[in-house]
Amino acid sequence: MRRLAHHQSAAFTQFGPKMFEDYRIKLSALLKKFPALMWNFSGSIFPAASWNFGPNAVTYSHADHCNRAIGWCAITALGQYDPTRGGHLVLESFRLIIEFPPGATILIPSASCIHSNTPIQCGESRMAFTQYAAGGLFRFVDYGFRSWKKLQVEDPALSRQFEVERGSRWAKELKLYSKTSELHQDRQACDISK
Template identity: 45%
Template sequence: MFGVSFGGGQQRPSNFLHTNHDQSIVDEVRNTEVVKAIARRVDFLLACYFPNLHSLYTNVLQDLCKHDGNLKPNWEGCCFAAASLNFQNAVTFSHRDYLNLLFGQCAVYSAGSFNYKKGGHLILWDLKLILEFPPGCIIFFPSAMIRHSNTAIQDSETRHSLTFFSASGLFRWRHNNFMSDKDFVAGASRDERATWDEHRRNLWQTGLKLLRSM
């Protein structure tokens, strides 16, 4: 994984850390024109189908990087804060990405050489859907909300994936005026805490509004 994240023990938002060797590989892949084009395409599609959500992602990432000069986004023109790259024949078991924004979207780009009729399907367990996922396609879905996995391919085939996501902790940090929930609650007045609690209770309604395409 590479990019900006917050959660899993971090004290504040930061870029994922790698060894010098791994970082050189990440930089090489991230800076290829093909990958940059995919990132721009993902951003464009999110803006088309979920314009309100795209605005939220864009504004939060820009605010975070402006507030902390140590934060480095992966690409210009891409609102997702982080990405994960899987080479060869990666297969995931059924799971939810609990650290991502609950009502947000993750984007998955499929690549490689495989028969998508026989393998590499995306399974959305809660929706009882099995989707063909051909190379060169991009799928958006709320990975924190829907249990998902993918099927294996043949031993002679290859399948790669590039996943774009933003951790929910980044949105909470920004909403708390650049501090953690713990620090905000510790210093909040009674009125501030009441407003904060009400925001949390109504967050599902906020999510529904952001997911509207028009």
């Protein structure tokens, strides 16, 4: 499982270096502030993980609303099934159905993308391993290691500033995605080896 967790995180560094760097900075600050917290897996940036041991792991159409809105969720399919006949990944938000064979990994914005997978055939098995990050962790760090309610009481001026910036924050966070033409440069600019 550690190797799989590391693989998913390594894929994140390659295809989302700016977002990965943002995760690293904010989540490292959280762990420094609260030393009793620890990473689930050494070598993985994701603070949360889920296993679905099947034997026939199927998810219905959903979006993971508690995950970070712009953040990526890493999904790896496991098991023994014919990916041409079932186990397809359905990304309804993008109107895509993708053959998703055992051992394949994908990164999707699971909070803002409705997704599911199709059933497999009788006698086959499908499992899944997923890593992700709750949006509340990033907000907690942004609010000075406190909840929104506590921020409003302790620092009303800063909470008003967050309210004013609410509409523009989405555009700012979208800049954490790398364009294909920028990936090489973004990888070099972000020290993702840390």
